Amino acid sequence: MARSGKLSSTGDQRENGRQQILDVIRTAGHIARIDIAKATGVSPATVTAITAELLSAGLIEEVAPDTTSEIRRGRPRVALKIRGAAHRIAGLKVAHHTISTVITDFVGKELASHEMPLIKGRMPLPELCAQIRRALEFTCQKGGFVIEDLSGVGLGLAGMVDAERKFVYWSSSLEERNVDLGQALAEVLPCPVFLDNDANLVAKAEHLFGEGRTCDNFIVITIEHGVGMGIVIDGKIYRGKRGCGAEFGHTKVHLEGALCQCGQRGCLEAYVGDYALLREANISSGNERHTSLLSLFKAAENGDAMARSVLDRARRMFAMGLANVVNIFDPSKIILAGARMTFDHLYSDKVIEEMQQWVVHVDAPLPEVIIHDWGDLMWANGAAAYGIEEVTSQTVKEFANAAA
Template sequence: MDSIRSAGEIARIDIADATGFSPATVTAITSELLNAGLIEEIIPENKQSQSRRGRPRVAIKLAGRSHLIAGVKLGHKVISVLVLDFEGQDVVSQEFPIANPRMDPAEFVEVMLEAVSKTCESGGFTINDLSGIGLSMAGLIHATDGFVHWSSSLTERNVDMGALMEKASPCPVFIDNDANLVAKAEHLFGVARNLENFIVITIEHGVGMGIIIDGKIYRGIRGCGAELGHTKVQLEGALCQCGQRGCLEAYVGDYAILREAHSVLGEEIHEDVGSLYDAANNGDQLAVSVLDRAARMLALGLANVVNIFDPELIILAGAQMSYRHLYEDKIIDAAKQQVVQIDAEMPPIRVHAWGDLMWAKGAAAYAIDQVSALKVRELSRNAD
């Protein structure tokens, strides 16, 4: 299934070459997948196949309409829902404002499923037609069972959100940290399509990090790894929304920057980071000083990431990437000064300021993987 998905269209003999299975084994497996409606046969319309003599080589591809999958990106102010077909093609999408950024678990489940239901209805089908839902949310999450140790979106800690969602949803729900799923989206659709080892750092209301090692998401044993936002950059420093002090997020996240601005200015005149950024561009030196502090702290975080992981690429993503205060040349230069000095270039840092629907696409892609695994396991059980 992975070989077919990555290739788009592929002949059986090429699957055998890619997987190491014998042609007979590939034929047997694809026969089962065909009978299950997960794949379909096609004759590629390309010059290479047309130039061959005799019968054209038959290729196979995923059956796009065999399953519909929803991806949900839960932001601080907006819920973004995107429905994909089994090939990963967009079907329908919608965005909904969030009235309450922190909800109790029961309200959270209701709001999420209502957003998915409305999106499905706008596409001419219902939530009952979905084969799975991928949910992307900030926090410390054990993706295997959807257990949320802590999230800024919930009023409670240690919530078995997977069980709650499964009880209320007509289809399986797969939950993971939002930065992990941005990394998933970058690996499948973004600037890291050909890379196997890279890191995504997300900067919005909070700060997250997604790590891809050997082509797979690294989560840690408890699902609590890759929390760059909660690494400490100052002893007994600013208060973070996680309840501890001195976290990187407490200096770089949206709420932290606005909190500092209100403290310096003595009044709440900026509703968002964009307003503060505009003020800095118009010569407001207090606004400049607030953004400079955030940038210096981010440079420290970037240097730590390079020193620990030495990845092929670092991608900066999230709403704050719409503004330049966190990725000007001086910030990258400051990070370089704090990296262990060797006679080799530091890993490149790229900005990809895509919107919330692309985050939702990462969640949907994760759900597609999980649904694929479920269907393959069902075939195996039926064969037994």
């Protein structure tokens, strides 16, 4: 989340200063003005002036000096921290069966959370917008406030999403294609919405809270109903020119192959996604029908040759995909993340061994592969973190506009 570093010499210097000072305070937790000046390269006088503005606006607050610690020479330094009560931010993850919601304060402390089941995974635009508002209302009610108290909403969903335009080219949650989801949600919600591909928000969550905290170059691959990927390069999410980069699940692994839910054929997801495994198993199994991955895995464990064949093909396809990721990006680490990590067919030792066989070999260690099993609320936490970033940026712009 932080954008600390030397103050940029381009653009609005005052706006840049406010943004960087807020980010440094947020990263540090609490920090004295003189240390802010050292971290940003902004003069102490300018830091004092900008922090006075931020204090007046209620975005930050002073922390009383610790009088119980060992006595030092001179006057104790007053530190600054983000004021949690300044804003309430919601983060939502739209999954195939649920909408997971978390509401945090401006610091990121959780105030309320809720998981709302969905009757169907794909729906028309108006229905999806109504379900998102419903999920927010439930969560606000649990927290003891109303939806109008929110300053912003971060939203993640699967598909090809242009985050800057808040535009969805395609999503497995929507019946329509080429949808201005940002505009549609603006008509039903009282606050700004910040939209992104859900895998990007998992990568953000991993960078802030998870296995990517100490790493600025890593890949997150999400294993859910489909397969997604988030790319972090130099500490920033890479989205591509149209916002459609990192579509790992829709890389092609078989010419004119299996039909993918995106409408094309031969995508990796069409061989390893939940729906793809069940489809293949039910086509091949004759009278026996598998309605869940659990049923399919139990059949494989009991010696069912067809079930074993379906899972084995998925394993090999996924290993090939991982090898391609390593060959293209050479990341420091790969994090396999998701709430459906109960079944190990996509991250077993066999998968990692095959990936290593297909990677171009040099005399250097291969990227570390980490398994991170967590629930849908971490996706929502990533969305909330994105919302906090964007609300902070908007607030800084409002300062600039007021001063113009």
